[in-house]
Amino acid sequence: MKAASFEYLRPASLAEALRVLAGAVGTAKVMGGSQSMGPMLNLRLTRPKLVVDVSALPELRQVTKEAALIRIGAAVTHAEIEDGVHPLLRGGMLQAVAGGIAYRAIRNRGTVGGSLAHADPAADWVLVMAALGAQIEMAGATGSRRVPMDRFMQGAYTTDLADGELIAAVHVPALSDSARWGYHKFCRKTGEFAEASCAAVFDPARKLARVVMGALDGAPQALPALAAHVARTGSLPERAAIQAAVAGATPTKDAVDRKLLVAAVERCLQQVLIPETTQ
Numbered sequence: 001m002k003a004a005s006f007e008y009l010r011p012a013s014l015a016e017a018l019r020v021l022a023g024a025v026g027t028a029k030v031m032g033g034s035q036s037m038g039p040m041l042n043l044r045l046t047r048p049k050l051v052v053d054v055s056a057l058p059e060l061r062q063v064t065k066e067a068a069l070i071r072i073g074a075a076v077t078h079a080e081i082e083d084g085v086h087p088l089l090r091g092g093m094l095q096a097v098a099g100g101i102a103y104r105a106i107r108n109r110g111t112v113g114g115s116l117a118h119a120d121p122a123a124d125w126v127l128v129m130a131a132l133g134a135q136i137e138m139a140g141a142t143g144s145r146r147v148p149m150d151r152f153m154q155g156a157y158t159t160d161l162a163d164g165e166l167i168a169a170v171h172v173p174a175l176s177d178s179a180r181w182g183y184h185k186f187c188r189k190t191g192e193f194a195e196a197s198c199a200a201v202f203d204p205a206r207k208l209a210r211v212v213m214g215a216l217d218g219a220p221q222a223l224p225a226l227a228a229h230v231a232r233t234g235s236l237p238e239r240a241a242i243q244a245a246v247a248g249a250t251p252t253k254d255a256v257d258r259k260l261l262v263a264a265v266e267r268c269l270q271q272v273l274i275p276e277t278t279q
Contacts, residue, residue: 003041007050014059014139017052017166022141024050025163031055032075032114035106054166055111063088068206070174071137074113074167082107093181093201094172097128103191113167119219121156122193127214128183130222131199132172136160139168146171153219176205182271184264185215196260198268202231211269213249213261221249223265236269 011017021028029048031037032055040046054060060075063086070088081098084090101107101124115125116136129136129149136152138145141164152160161167175181185197197214209231211223223245229237237245239262246261253261 004044004047006041006048008053009050010053010056014054014057014168017054017057018139018141018164020050020052021164021166028052030117030166032111032117033077033109034114035102035110036114036118036120055109060113060168065174066171068174069135069171071169071171072112073169074116075111076113078102078107078110078112078115079104081112088174092175093128093132093183097124097183097199100124100185112170116152116170117159117161117167119153119155119157119159120193121218121220122195122197122215124185124194124197124214126153127197127199127212127220129170129172130214130220131181131201131210131212133201133208133210134173135171136167137169137171138162138165140165144168150219150222155218173203173206173208175201175203175208178205179203179208180272182268184267184271186260186264196257196264198261198264200227200230200268200272202227202272204231211265213246213265216250217252223249226265226269230269230272234273236266236273239266242266 028050031051031053055075057075060073062073064071065088078098078101081089081094084095089095112125115123119126134149135146136149147160180202182200185194187194194215200211202209209227211227212220214220226237226245242262242265246258
């Protein structure tokens with residue numbers, strides 16, 4: 001199937017993109033790397049009159065540090081993070097996770113902002129940004145605003161983005177040298193979306209302790225009791241405690257799904273706590 005007819009615009013600046021979007025509310029769609037938008041267009045799941053391609057906007061292609069936060073432009077690709085193109089992102093959690101997203105061809109074009117805007121519950125970045133306590137910067141014709149990732153993704157494929165807005169950047173904490181993190185996902189085969197996933201970040205210097213499950217029916221779910229246990233004791237919770245936490249956060253999941261989630265959480269926390277298996 002081919003996409004329905006639409007107009008295509010590749011603006012030269014963020015200001016131009018926002019001006020066009022403000023004048024085409026309800027009829028325009030923003031496109032980053034086209035790895036989600038492209039298939040949706042071809043399947044006619046979306047039929048915009050105008051597609052605004054922001055993948056080359058200079059304002060969305062930068063990675064900078066602002067105080068204790070790293071600002072990652074929305075049009076930065078997964079492959080650029082994987083390859084260490086941006087020094088601020090080398091050697092850490094984001095680089096390791098980026099290398100496991102889908103396939104290299106997708107990583108070459110897919111963008112951080114595009115993944116977050118699409119808000120697929122099984123996607124890597126929605127989970128990692130939730131675990132990091134990231135803030136999503138959105139820009140519109142009247143200005144910009146930031147919301148925590150916990151508020152940005154409201155459900156499966158549903159976000160806080162308003163008509164006429166686009167994701168400009170994501171702000172993540174610059175982790176200290178003492179920070180520990182873990183990330184584990186189960187896929188049917190390499191490159192496919194996760195069936196169950198978990199991300200954990202512990203940084204005493206930033207007072208950050210989060211354990212978050214992904215690949216659910218909606219937004220990622222935090223497991224605060226497990227995070228508190230690990231932060232307090234420095235040890236892996238008992239499996240019964242993990243099972244109880246997972247069950248409490250996923251009341252609609254069946255036993256098979258929960259078993260996978262429990263295993264993902266356990267392996268993720270092992271990465272945090274056991275030096276031989278850490279990053």
